[in-house]
Amino acid sequence: MFLLLAIGRFAGAIALTWLALFILLHLLTNSGGDPLGLAFPGDRLAVTLPLVLMAGMLALLLGAGISLSAARLGGWGDRLLGGLAALLSILPPFWLGLLLALGLSNTLGWLPAGGFMPWTAGPQQALTSLLLPALALGLPHAGEFAIRLRGAFGPEVADEEIRAMRIGGTKAERARWRIGYRRVLRQLPELAGRMFASILVGAVVVENVFYLPGLGRQVLGAALAHDLPALRAGLFVLVALAALLMLIGTLGQFALHRHLKDRP
Amino acid sequence: MTARTAIRGRLQASAGMALVAIILLLAVISLVWTPHGGVTASSVPLAEPGATHWLGTNQTGRDVVSALMSATLMSLLLASFATLVSLVIGIPLGGLLAARLGSGPARQLVLVGILPAALCLGTILAGMQVPSTLSVFLAIGLPGAVAATVASRMIMAPVLAADYVAAAKLAGLDWLGTGQRHVVPMVLPQLTALALELLAVAMLVEVTLSFAGLGVDGAGLSLGTMLRDGQQLAQARPLLVVAPGGVAMVTALAMLVAAGGLREMRRGPA
Numbered sequence: 001m002f003l004l005l006a007i008g009r010f011a012g013a014i015a016l017t018w019l020a021l022f023i024l025l026h027l028l029t030n031s032g033g034d035p036l037g038l039a040f041p042g043d044r045l046a047v048t049l050p051l052v053l054m055a056g057m058l059a060l061l062l063g064a065g066i067s068l069s070a071a072r073l074g075g076w077g078d079r080l081l082g083g084l085a086a087l088l089s090i091l092p093p094f095w096l097g098l099l100l101a102l103g104l105s106n107t108l109g110w111l112p113a114g115g116f117m118p119w120t121a122g123p124q125q126a127l128t129s130l131l132l133p134a135l136a137l138g139l140p141h142a143g144e145f146a147i148r149l150r151g152a153f154g155p156e157v158a159d160e161e162i163r164a165m166r167i168g169g170t171k172a173e174r175a176r177w178r179i180g181y182r183r184v185l186r187q188l189p190e191l192a193g194r195m196f197a198s199i200l201v202g203a204v205v206v207e208n209v210f211y212l213p214g215l216g217r218q219v220l221g222a223a224l225a226h227d228l229p230a231l232r233a234g235l236f237v238l239v240a241l242a243a244l245l246m247l248i249g250t251l252g253q254f255a256l257h258r259h260l261k262d263r264p
Numbered sequence: 265m266t267a268r269t270a271i272r273g274r275l276q277a278s279a280g281m282a283l284v285a286i287i288l289l290l291a292v293i294s295l296v297w298t299p300h301g302g303v304t305a306s307s308v309p310l311a312e313p314g315a316t317h318w319l320g321t322n323q324t325g326r327d328v329v330s331a332l333m334s335a336t337l338m339s340l341l342l343a344s345f346a347t348l349v350s351l352v353i354g355i356p357l358g359g360l361l362a363a364r365l366g367s368g369p370a371r372q373l374v375l376v377g378i379l380p381a382a383l384c385l386g387t388i389l390a391g392m393q394v395p396s397t398l399s400v401f402l403a404i405g406l407p408g409a410v411a412a413t414v415a416s417r418m419i420m421a422p423v424l425a426a427d428y429v430a431a432a433k434l435a436g437l438d439w440l441g442t443g444q445r446h447v448v449p450m451v452l453p454q455l456t457a458l459a460l461e462l463l464a465v466a467m468l469v470e471v472t473l474s475f476a477g478l479g480v481d482g483a484g485l486s487l488g489t490m491l492r493d494g495q496q497l498a499q500a501r502p503l504l505v506v507a508p509g510g511v512a513m514v515t516a517l518a519m520l521v522a523a524g525g526l527r528e529m530r531r532g533p534a
Contacts (some may be wrong), residue, residue, distance in 0.1 A: 093511075095513075202376075
C-alpha cells in the first residue's frame, strides 16, 4: 500500500511523460516488422551502461567533494568552488568532451582520444577508453549536484533544529553538519536516479564525440539516416532504461523515508 | 545589507547585459560587414591564425572570425525563437496554475534538466524528417515551455496570494486591472530573469543539437555546425573547436550573470 502511494506520488508524472512519449513514438513510427523493435545487439549496452555508471559515480563523488570542501572552507574558497560548480553545470557535455580529448589525449597523451577497446581485450583497457567520455558526461552533473548539496549545508539550515540539537548537548558546528547530512540523505536517491537517467540520454551525443559503439550512437545514427525501425528500437531501450533508473531512485527514496521516520 | 545586495545586483545585471549587447551587436553587424566578407571562401584553407586572419581559416578557406560572427547570429535567432515559444506557452499556463492551485514544486531551471528531453525529441523529429528549423524550435521550445510553466508558477503564486491583490479585487478592480497594476510590475523583473536564463539554456541546447546533426544543416551555419565541421580537424587546429564553443559559453554565461543580477535587484528595496 505504502509502496503504491510512493510510486504514485513521486514517479507518476515522470513515468507518464515518458510513457506518453514512447506511445507517441510508437504510433508515429509503426511500420510493421518487429512489433516492439527489440532486436538490438546487446553488446551496445555493454558500452553504454558501464559508461553511465562511471559517469554517475564520478558526478556523485566529485559533486560531494566540491560541495563539502566548499562548506568546510567557507569565505573565498567557498565562493571559488561555487563559481566552479556553476561553470561546470552549464558546460554542454559534448563540448567538454571535445576539450578533454584535446587537452588530455592529444596534448598530454594520457588517455585515448576515442574508440573503444572491447571487454575481451581486458577490463582495464575498456575502462580506460571509457574514462574520458565518463568525465565529459559526469562533470556537468557534478557541478549541478554540488550546487544542490551546498544549499543543504547553507546558512538557511533551520535554526530551530540546530537549537534543539544544541540543547541536547551537541556543539553548534557539529549540529550544522549533522542536519546538513540528514537533508542531503533525504533527497539523495531520487536526485541520483534522475541524474543517472539524464546521463544516459546525454550519452547519445557524447558517444558520438568519442566514437563509442554504444546505444546512443545507434539512436543518433538511426535518426540521421531516417531509419525509423532502428530509431524506435534504440529509443525504446533508452527510454525504458531511463524510466527504470528513475524508478529505482524513487523506490530508494521511499525506503529511506520509512527508515528515517522510524528513527527518533 | 539589502541595499548593498541590490546595488551589487544592479552592477551584476548591467555587466551581464553589456556583454550580451556587445555580442549581439557583433552578431548583427555580420549582416552587413565581416572582416573578410560574406559566405564566399576567399583564401587558403586552414591558414594559421595571424594578422590577416585573426583566428585562421577553416577547411574551406573561410575566415573563422567572419564565420563566428554570422554563426552567432544564427544561433541567437534560433535560441530566441525557441525561447519565445516556451514563454508564450509557459507564462500564461504558469499564471493560470498559480491562480487556480497556488504555488507548486520548486524546480530550478538547469541545462542538464532540459538537455535530455530536447535530445529525445530531436532524434524523433529528425528521424521523421521534420524540417530542421522546425524540429529545433520544437525540441528546445517544448521542454522549455514545461520549465517556464513551473518557474513562472513559482514566481507568480506568492504575488497572486498577496493581501494587496485581494484588497484590490475587493475594492472592485477587475482581474485585468489588478494584473496590470499589482501583479505585472511585481513579477516583471523575475520573468525577465527567467527569459534570460531560458535563452542561455536554449542557446547551449541548440549548439548541442546542431553539433549532433539534429539541428540546422549546412556547413558553418550555426555555432553547433561549426563545431561539427571542426571536430575532424581538432588535432591540427584546436581553435576550430575551442572558439565556437567558447563564444556560445561566454554568451550563455553573460545572460546567466545578468539574470542572477536581476534576481538580486528584486530582493532589494522596491
